[in-house]
Amino acid sequence: MTPTMPEPATLDALDRLLINRLQHGIPMTPRPYRDLADELGLDEPSVLARLDDLLERGVLSRLGPMYHAERLGGGLTLAAMAVPEDDFERVVERVNAYAEVAHNYRREHHLNMWFVIATDRVQRVQEVIDAIAKDCGYAVVNLPKEEEYHVRLHLSV
């Protein structure tokens, strides 16, 4: 598996305007792109074309809802493992083979592999953790969320 480390994309003023504005949310109206265009002094076709371009270029991964996973009835947790350097590649492949693993990041710490587990049933989280630990041969530290604090969610680009 090749680690993904894409080059930064080149963004112009319109890209930045749209990204900054859309982080505040899409208007819940029948013609959201037209309303957005009106608000920003643009026209609807330009907004649509530019968003399409940003998705195509991989700057945006998606336009749409962020679900609250726990309220959908599924399980979700953050897990970490300490994996020796010379075994890292093997373990990454093993871990990522699980459909329930949503993100997997390498971090600079003794616990150097960090991944999110998202399951359709709450009880399934522990099953996946046990399976990964057995499969990889390392203990998995399970760090479930207790509380989420509201952030501004605005990343100025």
Place this chain on the structure above:
Amino acid sequence: MNHFPAALAGGLSLAPVSSPAGALPVDRRDAENRLRACLEQGLPLVPDPWTEVARQCGLGRDEVMERVRRWQEDGMIKRLGLVVRHRRLGLTANAMVVWELPESDIDVIARGLAAEPAVTLCYRRVPRPPRWPYNLFCMIHGARREAVLEQLGTIIRRHGLESIPHSVLFSHHAYRQCGGRYSQGDPS
């Protein structure tokens, strides 16, 4: 993982089916599952996207918009917006800052940290001492590590956290950035 069995293909019958007391009627639950699955693909880039979503999941447009509004109100949809790829935006320094806070202070400090513009996620998690004593997690993104550390320094001073044990875990590789459903926009 499959939350949306069979419904994805559309064309399911919407005939009412009786269900146990308290549960949603099966037809309505199917419709909601189809709508969730549709939205996971992203809002279509057409002038009237809700009509397109409605067509795909076999509901009416107003019904779709009403359900989405309700999900936003009750918090099942945290927000309807965009999911950016930080690395493609040049925000390659991604720091998970973890804190070991006393139980009595954690809520107040966490709310203060979450209000910092540099903090993009703020979660309280179960600590696992002694191996992992930290109970609060914040994400800070920036173009460079030095910039992220500088921001962290400012935050520490502003919130008087000099004596709180913390650790900064930078990431450099995203071995898998999405793939699971219900992406939170970022790990942590």
